[in-house]
Amino acid sequence: MKFDFKEERILAVVAHPDDAELLCVGTLARARQDGAAVGICVLCQGEKGQPSTPIKSLAAARKKEMQAAAKLLGAELFLTDFPDGTLTDDYASRLRVVEIFRQFEPTLVIAHAPEDYHPDHRAASALAEATSWFCASRGQKTKTGAMSASPAVWWMDTVNMSGFAPEFYVDISGWQQTKEEMLSCHTSQLLRGNDGDFSPLTELMRQQYQTRGSQCGVPAAEAFRAHHAFKRARAW
Ligand SMILES: [Zn+2]
Secondary structure: OOOOOOOOEEEEEEOOOOHHHHHOHHHHHHHHHHOOEEEEEEEEOOOOOOOOOOOOOHHHHHHHHHHHHHHHHOOEEEEEEEOOOOOOOOHHHHHHHHHHHHHHOOOEEEEEOOOOOOHHHHHHHHHHHHHHHHOOOOOOOOOOOOOOOOOEEEEEOOHHHOOOOOOEEEEOOOOHHHHHHHHHOOHHHHHHHHOOOOOOHHHHHHHHHHHHHHHHOOOOEEEEEEOOOOOOOOOO
16 A cells, blocks of 8 residues: 555645655655655754854755755745754744644645654654644634634654654655755754764765665655544544
8 A cells, every 4th residue: 555645735844954854755755756746844944953063044044055966856845944953832933833724725635753853853743733623613813714623733753763653654665866856955964963963964865765675675764653643543
């Protein structure tokens, strides 16, 4: 059985520029080829992800990197510009993400796993989960009106697969190139691969899609779990 994403509108909600590339962009690229509309919502600026030789105006540099990557995929890009480390699941932040959901109208949201290692990723996960409910609530007012239904939610793998138990896999064989080309847009982060405290990202990503692929018998895969909550669960 293979998913057909043709009728879907898929929004990846991630904490930092480059998170989508590492964890779910192969799936987005496959969905694009099926005919789906895809979007990436990046919540934080990524301005604290400095390499050992600091880059001036890193937030601006990372925005450009993310825009170039999204363009390669043909994805609509939403940036909320929260400073790194400040992301929390509070009411004001929820409303900002609710408005983005209402503008894009996703049928499927791909979000960080609640057990992710990074505090910003966990906050992004909680925000995406709350928003997947409130976007369809007419009582929650934002500029754009309420969606008619909540989107389905999938939790995505964690970086280095740490602590994530997959429920299913998406075969991304044939889309590895898109993942690699998009990741290569993030030059500020690739520079960090030379730092002792940061893994070389391309290697890490390759190892991950190959390992997830080997677990399900294909050359490359991305791993997910579905959120089995009321009105967020779907039949595929
Ligand atoms: Zn991140």
